[in-house]
Amino acid sequence: MHQIGVVGVSYRHAGVDEVARFAVARPDVATRLAALRERLAAAEILYICTCNRVEVIYATADDSAAGDARPDVFQVLTGREPHAGEAARILRAWTGEAAVEHLMLLACGLDSAQTGEQEIAAQLRGAWEEARAAQTCGPVLDRLIGEALGMARRVRGLTAADRPPSLGDLAAQRVRAHLNGTAARVALVGVSPMTRRCATLLHQAQVPLLIINRTLAVAEELALAVSGEAISLEDFRATPPECAAVVFAAGGGESLLDEAALTRLRTATSTAQLLIDFGVPPNIDPRAAQRVGLFRVGMDDLIEAAQERRLSELVRLAPVRAAIDERLTQLRSELATRSFGPQLSDLRGAFEQIAAEEVARALSAGLRTLDDGERGQLERLAHTLAHRLAHLPLAGIRAAAVHAGPEALEAFFEAAKASRTRTDTEKT
DSSP states (O other), X not given: OTTEEEEEEXXXXXXXXXXXXXXXXXXXXXXXXXXXXXXXXXXEEEEEEOXXXXXXXXXXXXXXXXXXOXXXXXXXXXXSOOOTTHHHHHOEEEETHHHHHHHHHHHTTTTSSSTTOSHHHHXXXXXXXXXXXXXXXXXXXXXXXXXXXXXXXXXXXXXXXXXXXXXXXXXXHHHHHHHTTOOOOEEEESOSHHHHHHHHHHHHTTOOEEEEESSHHHHHHHHHHTTOEEEEHHHHHHSOOOOSEEXXXXXSSSXXXXXXXXXXXXXXXXXXXXXXXXXXXXXXXXXXXXXXXXXXXXXXXXXHHHHTTHHHHHHHTXXXXXXXXXXXXXXXXXXXXXXXXXXXXXXXXXXXXXXXXXXXXXXXXXXXXXXXXXXXXXXXXXXXXHHHHHHHHHHHHHHHHHHSOHHHHHHHHHHHHHHHHHHHHXXX
């Protein structure tokens, strides 16, 4: 795990505007992944951006320990070199087992603004698919992301009876409170895990829905699932229909509606409208919305509301935290054993070889009078003793591999090899 690193920025220590500085528009992700891999000299790299975080996950190219890559990530994602101390102040970094732990917490929703939410797993899977399509993901990150998503599936089983809420749930609650029991239509702009969750909850509440997306076919697929209508983003900009509320959750890095389009949206409905904006950067310019008289709820507002229940959610999800710790322990042992598997096999072979050589020496000297049956028994006894005597040090080395660094174990095997070489030299 020592070659794994994560660099990120999230709502935990930065405002939404600061997170947005590191967001990359979806069409540019493949190019930026390549630039990140080159700058970090990484073998594999993955980029994930959600409504409240940006994370870069990487594996070193030469199997060396991951170092502090914050200045490099800062430069590639923002397009400029950081000032002295700026990258360390804004970005957070995890390496080795801490990076693996962070990714599991992320996939399971324990690091989310709305603790325990499940949409983050879908977003992580989407980022994984983008990295694989860009050919920047390989066996190390494939295994790591697979482990994280597997843990997320396990968590869903642990919490199946009481599904943890998400920011999508919070947005749906805000919309229903705004509707106040009326049957007014609600528009959802962009097809993402958040809008899908909102659509599901609002459909269950029998709220009429309008699904909007740049690609009409994608909007139509979601609209069919929630008995709604679908139009393209271009048509929505030109002639927005009457909507009591609009939920925005689309990528792109630019405002989806300019001030003229917002004015058309405002005049299309006679009652007060609610805008909920999941975009990072914002899908709607807050100042433009204010100028045309639209009430906008942004990510800062949603995160603040979510934080009020964070502690109680963490206590409720304590079994999830325990499951992550258990899997980390298992994974640490598995990876350590796999890493030093060839050396362990060689060491066992050395024990058996030493025993075989000593038996052969005895049979050629003091025990040369033994018949073939007795010789065979002695050889089998020596093999069994060597195997059993090797078990104790091998078990100790496996345990040490879990806690000791790779350098310490490499030093042990080098010393054992040198000792064996000296012994062979003395015999000759």
